[in-house]
Amino acid sequence: QVQLQESGPGLVKPSETLSLTCMVSGVSISKYFWSWIRQPPGKGLEWIANIYNIGTTTYNPSFNSRITISMDTSKNQFSLEVRSVTAADTAKYYCASASDSARFDYWGQGTMVTVSS
Amino acid sequence: EIVMTQSPAILSVSPGERVTLSCRASQSVSSNLAWYQQKPGQAPRLLIYGASTGATGIPARFSGSGSGTEFTLTISSLQSEDFAVYYCQQYDRWPLTFGGGTPVEIK
Numbered sequence: 367q368v369q370l371q372e373s374g375p376g377l378v379k380p381s382e383t384l385s386l387t388c389m390v391s392g393v394s395i396s397k398y399f400w401s402w403i404r405q406p407p408g409k410g411l412e413w414i415a416n417i418y419n420i421g422t423t424t425y426n427p428s429f430n431s432r433i434t435i436s437m438d439t440s441k442n443q444f445s446l447e448v449r450s451v452t453a454a455d456t457a458k459y460y461c462a463s464a465s466d467s468a469r470f471d472y473w474g475q476g477t478m479v480t481v482s483s
Numbered sequence: 484e485i486v487m488t489q490s491p492a493i494l495s496v497s498p499g500e501r502v503t504l505s506c507r508a509s510q511s512v513s514s515n516l517a518w519y520q521q522k523p524g525q526a527p528r529l530l531i532y533g534a535s536t537g538a539t540g541i542p543a544r545f546s547g548s549g550s551g552t553e554f555t556l557t558i559s560s561l562q563s564e565d566f567a568v569y570y571c572q573q574y575d576r577w578p579l580t581f582g583g584g585t586p587v588e589i590k
Contacts (some may be wrong), residue, residue, distance in 0.1 A: 410584045467574050468579055471538065
């Protein structure tokens, strides 16, 4: 069974870089689509970035090149970096996978990130 | 980007009622449309993909229809465990986009 588990810092200061990791079990990350999706408190879902085929990446343009998604096949995990964070980046960050097309079959439980000094 | 608009903004219903939720795309997404259910404190759960195909383990009371720009999620008889927020998502083009969600609340 596919399982995803996010890890992150919890609290990040404004202007700093947020780094998140998603550990995957039950399937090799060399398969499928792998995405990060976030949800600000009390609000809806926003897709951030996707990686598949060991390195093909797609980003949401609304992040103005502040983000980088990457994968480490040796650890079966993928990561997200968000640079120059502001309070608007405060959200629960989910990692998710899609076995076919970009509709998400599996989700992690999410990790809450607060941007505050 | 493709904008997804869901209606109604909120829905108050009684258990056992039939529920119909709508999702409209700003341009055609063919049948590349998914529906998710999210309960408080939980991650979203995939209900429907390909506009009308039920995901694994999803009860038959959930069904989807539509293509192009107009889509519908129907719950034939609402159960107590179905009170949640429902989101649509298009995966026809990057960037992937979600609708704003429709909360289904107890009347």
